[in-house]
Every structure is written in structure tokens, then in C-alpha cells.
Amino acid sequence: MVKLYPCKEFRFPIVAECINPEVFRGKTSKEIEMLKVWEGNKQRKLSELFKIEMADGDVENIVIQGDLSKVRKIGAGMKSGEITIHGNVGLHLGEEMQDGKITVYGDVGGWVGSMMEGGTIEIHGNASDYLGAPYRGCSEGMHGGKIIVHGNVGNEAGARMRKGIIKIYGNAGQFAGLRMRDGTIYIQKDAEARIGACMKGGKIVVGGFLESVLPTFTIEGVREKVKIEEGETAAGPFYLFLGDIVEHGEGKLYILKDKNPHLRVYEKFL
DSSP states (O other), X not given: OEEEEESSXXXXXXXXXXXXXXXXXXXXXXXXXXXXXXXXXXXXXXXXXXXXXXSSSXXXXXXXXXXXXXXXXXXXXXXXXXXXXXXXXXXXXXXXXXXXXXXXXXXXXXOTTTTOOSSEEEESSOBOSOTTOOOTTOSOOXXXXXXXXXXXXXXXXXXXXXXXXXXXXXXXXXXXXXXOOSSEEEESSOBOSSTTTTOOSOXXXXXXXXXXXXXXXXXXXXXXXXXXXXXXXXXXXXXXXXXXXXXXXXXXXXXXXXXXXXXGGGGGGO
């Protein structure tokens, strides 16, 4: 196990792609200390910013303790191993991740799991905007894996999603599932407006309040329960809407009936 502790309170953004089991593999403690990171516009050695302890020879398990809210790209491109963070962490956590697991006991900045292909990210706190979403200008988002958030998330969670599972046990901001093509997004509590905008496929489940459904969705029926993933089902009944018809979409939007009595007006179309 490798343990990292910030040496100070960071004032400038830290880009630390090297904090990754894939990078640590096969290296001695001295070699890990010499890895390069960026602090603002200055390149530093990892040991200049973090106290590093090697508990044993296992570099596949990284534990970080402290405030990392200025630290970006931890676990980027990760292919194996495990990272556990006790504290808040910055942007781009686990971007393009392929396998392994990242667990955070704190809040996380934007673009968590951006364009990830596999593995698991679990956040015991809140996540900011663009959860699992691609960068501006990229047409494809999350391709696989699983993201679990026990708190709230910001806007555009799961935007351009192609595959995988996002589970949010708090509230979600606007445009969840924007331009989604496949995969599953489960929002246990409330969701803000424009959910599923321009989606062509996939499934979004809302277990709380949703102020309105986009007019480009059509009601299909009522379902007593919805499968979230293997071994997990959400109890309904749920309204089932299909769309986005402007995109000739076949996406499924499930909205819990009991929490949304204002949607009963759609029942006349069944």
C-alpha cells in the first residue's frame, strides 16, 4: 500500500496524472517520489507536494488523506488497482478509466469519470457538473463501467453516454442524460429540468420529483418496477415516456408516479 499526504494547503491547481496504480507499478519508493507533477505552471517532484509512505510492496493500492480539491486527473487512464481518497478532490478524477476502483470519502469536482470505459468510481459525497460526460467538442461520453454518487450531482450527468451505469442517490441538476445513446442513469431523488434532452437510447430512472417532462417525449404506459442493474430494482409504479422524438429517439424515461401527481394529465393519452 502507498499512502500519500499533502505537504501543504495547495493554492494553485495540481495536475497529478501520475497518481495511478498503473504508473506506480514496478517502481521503488524513490522512483515514485521522483515522478513529475505540475503545480500551476511549475513542474515539481511528487515528493515536493506529498509525503509518501510505503506500507508494503503493494503499489496497486493507493490511499490519500487530506484536501485534494486543487488536485486534478488522479487515476486518469487507470487500468487496475484501487485508489481511496479521504477528503475532497478536484477535476477529472478517473477520466478515461478502464478498470480498477476509485473510492472518495468527500466531494469531487467536475468531469468525474469523463469518457470512462470500465471500472468503478464511488463517491461518498457530492459531485459537480459533467459526471461521466465528455469534454467540449467530444461526441462520445462514458463507454462503460459504473459511477455511484451517494450525494447530489450537478448539470449534464451522463451527457452523451454510450454504455455503463450511473447511480445517483441524491438530486441531479439540469440536462441529465443529454444526448444519451445507451446505458442507465438512476436518480433516486429529484431531478431538474430538461432531463433526457436529445437522447436516442438508454434508460433514465427518476425516483423523486421532476417538474416537467420535455414535450418531445411521449407517454407509453405505467410500469410497476424498473430494473437498475443485476440484483437491483426500483419499486414503482413509474410513468414510462419514450423519446426524444425530435431525434427519432428510443430512450426510456421512467418517472415515479407517487412523487409526481402533476403528471397525471398524461394518463388520458394511455
